[in-house]
Amino acid sequence: MDAEISTTSDALPLVWYFNGDDPLEPSDYTLTSGSCGGTPQTVCTIEAPNNGGQPMLGTSQTADIEDALESIENNKPTANGTVKSFRSH
Numbered sequence: 001m002d003a004e005i006s007t008t009s010d011a012l013p014l015v016w017y018f019n020g021d022d023p024l025e026p027s028d029y030t031l032t033s034g035s036c037g038g039t040p041q042t043v044c045t046i047e048a049p050n051n052g053g054q055p056m057l058g059t060s061q062t063a064d065i066e067d068a069l070e071s072i073e074n075n076k077p078t079a080n081g082t083v084k085s086f087r088s089h
Contacts, residue, residue: 013047015084016055023065026054036087041072044085 017036020028023043036044043065048055055061064082071078077086 011049014050014055016046016048018043018045018087023069024057024062026051026057029055036085040087041077042087043068043083044087046082047084048082 014031016029016031017034018028019030019034022028029046034044046055046061046065048057048061050056057065061082064080068078068080068083068086072086079085
């Protein structure tokens with residue numbers, strides 16, 4: 001029964017904080033709360049399942065991040081199913 005609980009909890013989305021240069025790179029996210037400082041006008045937090053200490057960025061999550069980045073370029077930052085917040089100026 002413990003194995004089922006562990007597997008199930010890994011599939012639950014967690015909040016990940018972007019702390020790097022590439023919002024599409026799983027290793028650029030941490031579970032540690034951040035101030036969302038750094039490069040303005042990019043992703044701050046996402047929700048995604050845990051994949052060995054990094055967010056699982058499958059096709060759906062990648063598309064959501066790309067859509068969010070495009071919304072920033074169009075000066076209309078829009079959160080979605082994966083991207084929950086943005087860095088500001």
